Amino acid sequence: MRDEQFEWVFRNVIELRSExxxxxxxxxxxxxxxxxxxxxxxxxxxxxxGGKLQVLKSHPDLAGRLAAKGELTxxxxxxxxxxxxNELTVEQKATMDFNNERYKKKFGFPFxxxxxxxxxxxxxxxxxxxxxxxxxxEIDIGINEVKKICTLRILDIVMNS
Ligand SMILES: NC(=O)N[C@H]1NC(=O)NC1=O
Numbered sequence: 001m002r003d004e005q006f007e008w009v010f011r012n013v014i015e016l017r018s019e020x021x022x023x024x025x026x027x028x029x030x031x032x033x034x035x036x037x038x039x040x041x042x043x044x045x046x047x048x049x050g051g052k053l054q055v056l057k058s059h060p061d062l063a064g065r066l067a068a069k070g071e072l073t074x075x076x077x078x079x080x081x082x083x084x085x086n087e088l089t090v091e092q093k094a095t096m097d098f099n100n101e102r103y104k105k106k107f108g109f110p111f112x113x114x115x116x117x118x119x120x121x122x123x124x125x126x127x128x129x130x131x132x133x134x135x136x137x138e139i140d141i142g143i144n145e146v147k148k149i150c151t152l153r154i155l156d157i158v159m160n161s
Contacts, residue, residue: 013153016058056109083115099127114148
């Protein structure tokens with residue numbers, strides 16, 4: 001791939017962080033998809049704490065305001081749908097709203113979980129339980145979830161091309 005093509009194709013494998021693809025581009029060549037995923041993971045691992053916070057803050061809430069307005073990225077829309085977050089009961093939606101806000105108020109970034117590997121109940125449980133962690137723990141766990149989301153987005157691109 002040409003440089004611009006690589007950057008375009010992988011621009012959103014980390015939500016709204018197109019500069020990740022520009023940086024990973026420099027690590028070419030890759031032997032296979034798993035090597036490519038490892039390069040994006042390395043990019044995430046090598047970010048400063050401030051950089052990691054920016055990555056976490058780029059993610060939309062699960063079942064949040066952007067979702068309600070239909071303003072999520074296409075990737076996030078599909079991920080949230082796959083977990084059933086577009087079909088919450090009124091009670092589940094209220095639980096999500098309350099816990100998302102409580103989490104953001106404590107940590108200063110949104111609760112992040114790989115929606116495609118979860119269902120409504122495990123997301124709500126995660127939201128409740130992870131609230132008790134320290135900020136350092138949640139930065140680590142959040143970045144680890146971003147890696148899972150990133151891997152699945154890369155595999156979608158590679159499988160469909
Ligand atoms: N908040 C949050 O976890 N958002 C992300 N999770 C996911 O699977 N896709 C997202 O946009």
